[in-house]
Amino acid sequence: MKDLDIKGGTVSFKGANGDEIEGYLATPAAEGSRGNVVVIHHMPGYDRATKEIALRFASMGYNALCPNLHYRDAPNADSDDAAAASRANGGVPDDRLIGDVNGAKEYLANLPSSNGKFGVIGYCSGGRQTFLAACNIEFDAAVDCYGAFVVNPPAPEFPVRMNPIANQAPNLSAKLLGLFGIEDQYPSPEEVNRLDEILTELGKEHDFHIMDNAGHGFFATDRPSYRVEAANKGWELIRDFFGANL
């Protein structure tokens, strides 16, 4: 299959504060001009499943780069050990996330095959971080996959450090595709609908889908949360959305 003539491997680039971090770059093997996607991994880390997502974007004809957001917490460690270290350190700070995603975008911009169009996608905590990135960095298209705490603050019993970021929505630079599960409580359908309203009021172009028979993590093929119908529909929406905008 020609669409699986792809390349993948680890690269280094400058992230937040000029720190050298690593990322997983996946590209089509053939030369050509193409769009670019920054892939933001989920909280369990810079893992095989997320690198496979980057490879999938390469098979779809994009340059894809996934920054290792936990690199500083445990340089060169296994992704699960680095995720544990990040968790113990309180997670990924928002300002560092913005710098690291911007560094990944700059790396992609300097590839000879870059067409100057940029997308960003993230899952779980990466969904919120996608919204955050698209409010602070210029992107053409963004895909938020079930990111929580964009509108609602964490419940009082949850000592998470993340703050709601819907107040940054006026700065949203990209068209936004939102993919959520109807059974998810973080974000709940009510929170998704509220963000939908906020973006509509602001005149921000967006397209939200709350999938039936799906909860949090329905794209994760190696988890019990995987829902094949929702995931397949989601991938079709992503294909069309990036196809139209990148």
Place this chain on the structure above:
Amino acid sequence: MCTYIVEKVEISGSAKGRNGWFSSDEVVVSFDHPVHAMDDHTLNIDFLKSDGSPTDRVALEIRPSDALKFAMTILAVLEEAPEALK
């Protein structure tokens, strides 16, 4: 959701990791997504060496209801042990 519910406790003990035994002086207990266990959220326990490598880690991911049984069992065993030996 990513809860980032995390508590740390200092301990004095040993754990056996991928490179053999090491002195563990810190345990991180969290309730969050697991890496391997087949539950959406688990009670996670990492035995660490605070000044060691992140790979000096013994990791557990336990179903929440089982974690409670586990914790109760620890308490019961400690209760059973002679006071003079603790």
